[in-house]
Amino acid sequence: MARFSITLAQLGYFAACARTLNMTAASQELHVAQSAVSSSITQLERALGTSLFIRRHAKGLVLTPAGERLQQETSALFEQLDSMIDAIQADATSLRGTLRVAVFDTLTPTILPQVMSHIAREHPELSLEVFGGDHEQNLADLRTGRAEVAITYEFSAADDIVTAPLGAIRPYIIVADTSRFAKRKRVHLSELVDEPLVLLDLPDSREYFLTLIRAAGGTPQIRYKTPNFEALRSMVASGMGYSILNQQPAFDTTYAGPRAIALEIADEVPSLRLVIAQLRQTRPTARSRAFVEIVQQVLKESNAS
DSSP states (O other): GGGGOOHHHHHHHHHHHHHHHHHHHHHHHTSOOOHHOOOHHHHHHHHSSSSSSSEEEEEEOOOOHHHHHHHHHHHHHHHHHHHHHHHHHHHHHHHOEEEEEEEEEGTTTHHHHHHHHHHHHHHHHHHEEEEEOHHHHHHHHTTTTOOOOEEEOSSSOOOEEEEEEEEEOOEEEEEETTTTTTTTTTEEGTTTTSEEEEEEEEEEHHHHHHHHHHHTTTTOEEEEEESSSSHHHHHHHHTOEEESSOOOOOBBBTTTTBBBEEEOOOSSSOEEEEEEEEESSSOOOOOHHHHHHHHHHHHHHHHOO
């Protein structure tokens, strides 16, 4: 028993500190005094015989290598405890609590609202806490335990991540409704290589789009860059250039007012695989399984319409 002298409460305080990298923020999140958090972390470090954080006066915390390892293991332990409690307490029709979800930025305004609407209707006691980001941020959120499941694109494989396919999303071109291409239905990328490009400037996405243009035999003429999906659509609609995207909104109007016209790419181009991603070492909870089922349902309904 001496080997298990650390407590779940100590691990919970540690996880909050590792997530926020600030003891004050952690104590506020946990609704306890900061002194209780500090004392608990000190006792945990003493029990483990190593430092978990580097304390920087007035600048927060930095995880040590031991702290990073404990963060990963603690996340896995809490997921297993959640699964155990779900299995014991919950029946198949009773889902409650909060599911933390990482979502690729361009999917947040297009897919997520429908998913949340379905969940509110089918599982009213289940809520979602959503973390947006690019592909690497989505995976980082899974690895740190910030998120339990992610909806993202499969840009690359990782040994510690398991994915389930949701479908393939083909890229398309958008132009302003004043563009000379706007009346076309299909355009070859080679016709656009000398046109100014507004690039969706997200890691992995950026290189994917540029590769498509280079494969068509041209050098991308990047005029503007933005990581914001809707800002990009507004910039294109305002005549600043063309762009390439994968996720397509239901309407061609933009925040700026003018329309962004979607055109099919006439060339053979690789699609992006949309996937559900989770840590390989964790067992899916009842909440995450319900979430995955609803995402699949929403995409099926969307493809059918």
